Amino acid sequence: MTAPPTVEIVGGVEVPTGLFIGGQWIPGERTLDVRDPAADRRLSGVADAGVTDALDAVSAAHAAFGPWASAALRTRAEILRRAFEIMTAELDECARLIVLENGKSWADARGEAAYAAEFFRWFSEEACRVPGDFRMAPAGDKTIVVDHRPVGVAYLITPWNFPAAMATRKLAPALAAGCTAVLKPAGETPLTALWVARVLQRAGVPDGVVNVIATSRPGPVSELVLADRRVGALSFTGSTPVGKILLGQTARRALPSSMELGGNAPLLVLEGADVQDAVAGAMVAKMRNGGSACTAANRFYVHESLVTEFADAFEKALSTLSIGSGLDPANDLGALVSVRERDKVLDLVRRAEQEGGRPSASGTAPTTGAFLSPYVVRGVRHGQTLTREEIFGPVAPIVTVDSTDQAIAMANDTDYGLISYVFAKDRAEGISVARRLESAMVAVNRGVASDPAAPFGGMKESGLGREGGFAGIHEFLETQYIAVDL
Ligand code: NAD
Numbered sequence: 001m002t003a004p005p006t007v008e009i010v011g012g013v014e015v016p017t018g019l020f021i022g023g024q025w026i027p028g029e030r031t032l033d034v035r036d037p038a039a040d041r042r043l044s045g046v047a048d049a050g051v052t053d054a055l056d057a058v059s060a061a062h063a064a065f066g067p068w069a070s071a072a073l074r075t076r077a078e079i080l081r082r083a084f085e086i087m088t089a090e091l092d093e094c095a096r097l098i099v100l101e102n103g104k105s106w107a108d109a110r111g112e113a114a115y116a117a118e119f120f121r122w123f124s125e126e127a128c129r130v131p132g133d134f135r136m137a138p139a140g141d142k143t144i145v146v147d148h149r150p151v152g153v154a155y156l157i158t159p160w161n162f163p164a165a166m167a168t169r170k171l172a173p174a175l176a177a178g179c180t181a182v183l184k185p186a187g188e189t190p191l192t193a194l195w196v197a198r199v200l201q202r203a204g205v206p207d208g209v210v211n212v213i214a215t216s217r218p219g220p221v222s223e224l225v226l227a228d229r230r231v232g233a234l235s236f237t238g239s240t241p242v243g244k245i246l247l248g249q250t251a252r253r254a255l256p257s258s259m260e261l262g263g264n265a266p267l268l269v270l271e272g273a274d275v276q277d278a279v280a281g282a283m284v285a286k287m288r289n290g291g292s293a294c295t296a297a298n299r300f301y302v303h304e305s306l307v308t309e310f311a312d313a314f315e316k317a318l319s320t321l322s323i324g325s326g327l328d329p330a331n332d333l334g335a336l337v338s339v340r341e342r343d344k345v346l347d348l349v350r351r352a353e354q355e356g357g358r359p360s361a362s363g364t365a366p367t368t369g370a371f372l373s374p375y376v377v378r379g380v381r382h383g384q385t386l387t388r389e390e391i392f393g394p395v396a397p398i399v400t401v402d403s404t405d406q407a408i409a410m411a412n413d414t415d416y417g418l419i420s421y422v423f424a425k426d427r428a429e430g431i432s433v434a435r436r437l438e439s440a441m442v443a444v445n446r447g448v449a450s451d452p453a454a455p456f457g458g459m460k461e462s463g464l465g466r467e468g469g470f471a472g473i474h475e476f477l478e479t480q481y482i483a484v485d486l
Pocket of ligand 1: 220222240259293390463
């Protein structure tokens with residue numbers, strides 16, 4: 001194990017800032033600046049990978065593949081388990097880095113770090129549990145043997161909104177399956193990914209099994225990596241437009257591709273629902289991560305009998321949030337990832353107003369840094385901008401509906417199909433409505449669904465494939481059938 005020569009202390013946390021290739025921490029020729037959105041200033045710099053570095057990372061991952069793929073399942077499981085234990089013991093460090101480079105609140109960052117560590121635990125357990133198949137063919141002429149093999153080098157691309165969890169949600173199943181990995185984190189949040197890679201190194205991951213290349217040139221770097229025959233799969237989490245560009249590239253090689261893309265989550269408050277429960281759920285579904293989540297409730301369809309009560313209570317709850325730096329655990333709402341991202345969200349609020357919506361802000365946001373007060377926007381009509389665009393910030397457009405059928409029709413009227421939230425009078429109604437929703441995940445009478453033990457993914461343009469649960473490891477496995485003569 002080589003100690004990183006390129007270490008920086010960022011916010012009191014020791015973090016490697018080099019490229020991580022073949023078990024070595026390598027200073028890059030160029031530097032990628034990392035900013036602190038809460039202070040709106042430079043935080044640190046990491047090595048900025050170019051195309052040669054990316055190909056070096058692929059070579060290292062390719063060289064490490066054979067031994068890792070044939071390592072005992074238990075060996076891989078135990079390394080992942082150690083990674084879980086190290087990370088769990090150091091959650092505060094991870095959370096600090098997340099806050100510093102992403103801006104979110106302390107509770108959200110700590111929650112993310114714990115959720116991220118859980119993927120190591122879950123897939124340490126799954127590593128030994130992939131069933132095969134051995135049986136007689138119905139015609140009685142042969143034996144059917146079905147087994148699974150790792151796809152090879154996995155290229156993993158992650159977004160900035162969950163810099164730890166999106167990395168572990170891919171790394172853990174890839175490693176459990178016997179794949180080696182090249183991880184390309186988002187340029188805004190590379191520090192957390194490098195810290196996670198160091199955890200894996202300390203847990204005993206052999207050199208070359210995990211490689212990390214942060215880069216300011218994701219387009220050319222990724223195109224080259226995906227064209228390389230040594231790469232066996234792509235797993236991408238990010239926006240739908242970038243996902244489609246990448247699918248175009250992977251199509252050239254018919255490369256297995258898992259896509260976790262954008263969302264436009266509806267939250268339904270149906271006639272007879274408990275308004276206080278719906279508001280509590282909405283606070284989580286909308287405000288977790290300051291609204292910068294693919295799973296964030298993006299549009300609220302509320303029955304006309306409850307709409308005023310719901311909007312008033314939601315606004316009241318939002319007004320109690322204190323807004324400020326995530327380094328202070330007393331703050332409930334942190335900064336968005338950048339001033340640019342904040343301005344994009346504000347622009348959506350302005351457009352909603354031009355379209356006849358009535359935005360009202362709650363709480364007081366600091367004036368420096370990428371902070372934004374939460375908004376409830378009343379009087380929005382289905383089809384207007386806020387119900388179509390992924391907002392990615394603390395803005396809640398409220399649409400009045402006159403029936404459950406209308407709420408479902410509007411909820412399904414989108415190209416996305418990631419998650420929906422349903423607040424119904426009881427579980428039975430919630431489940432029956434869930435079955436009519438075109439979304440891969442539905443949370444009934446609760447504001448969060450994500451769980452490492454459950455399949456996460458999207459229908460329609462929200463993605464292909466599933467992460468987590470029993471399905472997650474299969475994104476990194478090929479099925480092989482061997483016909484054996486009797
Ligand atoms: P993004 O698509 O801009 O970037 C995602 C990643 O792709 C980053 O690492 C980025 O550097 C890289 N990238 C950008 N252009 C690229 C290109 N041409 N070729 C290769 N890689 C490229 O998304 P973002 O702004 O970082 O994240 C927000 C988006 O991610 C939202 O749309 C959100 O819904 C989505 N998201 C989805 C999930 C999910 O699980 N479905 C989870 C989190 C975020």
